[in-house]
Amino acid sequence: MTLSSTELALIDRWQHDFPLVDQPFAVVGRSAELSEADTIALFRRLVEQEVISRIGAVVRPNTIGASTLAAIAVPQPRIEEVADLVSRERLVTHNYEREHRLNLWFVIAGADRPAVAATIARIAAQSGLAVLDLPLKRAYHLGLGFGLSAPGSGFDAPRRAGASKRNYAPESNDRALVAAIENGLPLVAAPYRMVADRIGMDPGAVTRRLEELVKTGVISRFGCVLRHGRLGFDANAMAVWDVPDGAIDEIGERFAAHPKVTLCYQRLRQLPLWRYNLFCMVHARSRQEAAGVIEELNGNAAGTVKAQDVLFSTRCFKQRGAVFSRSGQQ
Numbered sequence: 335m336t337l338s339s340t341e342l343a344l345i346d347r348w349q350h351d352f353p354l355v356d357q358p359f360a361v362v363g364r365s366a367e368l369s370e371a372d373t374i375a376l377f378r379r380l381v382e383q384e385v386i387s388r389i390g391a392v393v394r395p396n397t398i399g400a401s402t403l404a405a406i407a408v409p410q411p412r413i414e415e416v417a418d419l420v421s422r423e424r425l426v427t428h429n430y431e432r433e434h435r436l437n438l439w440f441v442i443a444g445a446d447r448p449a450v451a452a453t454i455a456r457i458a459a460q461s462g463l464a465v466l467d468l469p470l471k472r473a474y475h476l477g478l479g480f481g482l483s484a485p486g487s488g489f490d491a492p493r494r495a496g497a498s499k500r501n502y503a504p505e506s507n508d509r510a511l512v513a514a515i516e517n518g519l520p521l522v523a524a525p526y527r528m529v530a531d532r533i534g535m536d537p538g539a540v541t542r543r544l545e546e547l548v549k550t551g552v553i554s555r556f557g558c559v560l561r562h563g564r565l566g567f568d569a570n571a572m573a574v575w576d577v578p579d580g581a582i583d584e585i586g587e588r589f590a591a592h593p594k595v596t597l598c599y600q601r602l603r604q605l606p607l608w609r610y611n612l613f614c615m616v617h618a619r620s621r622q623e624a625a626g627v628i629e630e631l632n633g634n635a636a637g638t639v640k641a642q643d644v645l646f647s648t649r650c651f652k653q654r655g656a657v658f659s660r661s662g663q664q
Contacts, residue, residue: 337385337565340366341376345386345558352389352557354541354548357523370523378521385564388518388655391544392555395470398508399658400450401443403601405436405466405608406457413437416461421652425453429652432572432645436466436608439572439645443656445509466604471611472583474598475590476554502550507535511543513659518559563650567617570647571624573631574610576603576640582612588634589614594627609641621646 337345344366353361363373380386395401408416413431417438421429425444432439442450458465510533519525526544530537547553562570577585582600589612590598597615614631618624628644 340368341380341385344373344376345380345560348389349557349560350555352519354526354545354556356526356537356541358519358525359521359523374521374523381518381521383564384561387559387561387653389521389558390515390518390556390655391512391547391553392476392559393512393656393658394476394552394554395443395473397502397552398504398512399443399445399656400447401441401470401656402450402454403468403470403613404440404442404454404457405468406438406461406463407436408438408461408463410437416463417649417651419460420457423453423457425449425657426652427654427656429650430570430647431649431651432647434643434645439647440652445658466607468601468604468608470599471602472586472600474586474600475595476597476599502547502552505543507533508543508547508552509658511535511540512547512553513657516655516658518655559655561653562617566619569616569618569621569624570650571616571618571621571628572645572647573614573616573628573642574645575612575635575642576609577612577635577638578640579611581638585635585638586612589631592627592631592634594618595631610643 344362347365348362352358355361357370359373359377360370363370366373368376377386377389381388393399406416417429417431420426420438420440423442425442427441427443429438429440431437442453444450444453454465454467511529514529514532520528522528526540527537530540544553544556548556575585586598586600589595594616595614596617597613599613600611601613603609603611616624616627618627624646625644632639632642
């Protein structure tokens with residue numbers, strides 16, 4: 335996808351810290367010398383072209399709601415059939431074919447753990463295949479931003495110190511608020527007013543609460559969510575390591591500090607099928623570039639790792655945000 339310098343600059347700059355003010359597109363437009371109306375039209379076009387999936391919140395797993403990563407070993411003749419039934423599940427947010435015996439990988443995110451478990455059970459029953467459930471244990475980095483136009487942004491940016499969810503004081507309307515924007519902010523002049531009307535909140539209370547959720551790290555990022563494949567990041571590698579439990583925090587923090595790691599987290603092992611407990615996502619413009627990043631990570635592990643593997647994606651069947659609305663549950 336070829337974008338103008340203005341489009342690249344806007345989606346690059348506003349992957350984080352999208353304005354939490356009454357008329358955010360007026361603020362965004364001023365940064366590029368565009369009118370509010372032209373800015374809204376630009377973002378509508380980028381959504382229609384599937385360059386960005388939405389403007390909104392990336393919610394930290396297992397704060398509001400629940401999530402897991404799951405995998406299935408699908409016989410190759412059935413891969414499209416099983417991928418289709420997985421993608422039809424409303425709580426499945428990402429669904430990829432990867433180069434591994436466990437070749438179908440998907441994220442399930444919903445209102446609570448029973449909803450996630452019910453989704454897993456339906457997929458297992460409908461496919462007749464065992465589903466490997468790999469819940470998150472600890473997140474080391476959940477940025478998932480892409481530097482597109484300016485040195486020092488995105489991949490090259492210094493890592494932000496993530497707020498701890500221990501500081502999060504839940505409020506009764508938090509789930510309704512994130513549910514109201516799960517498909518993105520309305521692309522209108524005053525989107526927070528429209529969100530407020532949907533859920534019966536004061537518009538000022540909406541922006542204040544979103545600001546608080548960002549500060550506490552419940553919302554790990556608020557801004558443009560890009561479709562990386564449309565922007566040339568064609569090499570999507572999930573790198574995994576078997577790290578001794580006593581060393582995983584040190585290695586995880588070390589890997590998370592690498593500027594080209596977009597996600598880094600610890601998940602539970604599921605022996606004997608899955609021995610790996612440390613995961614990193616690397617999105618690059620080529621397999622060679624991704625392999626170079628993973629080689630650097632292996633060097634940083636200083637011989638601590640017991641085993642390592644890399645699962646490149648071959649097809650993306652589904653990519654969307656988490657579903658928090660009860661109407662989205664099955």
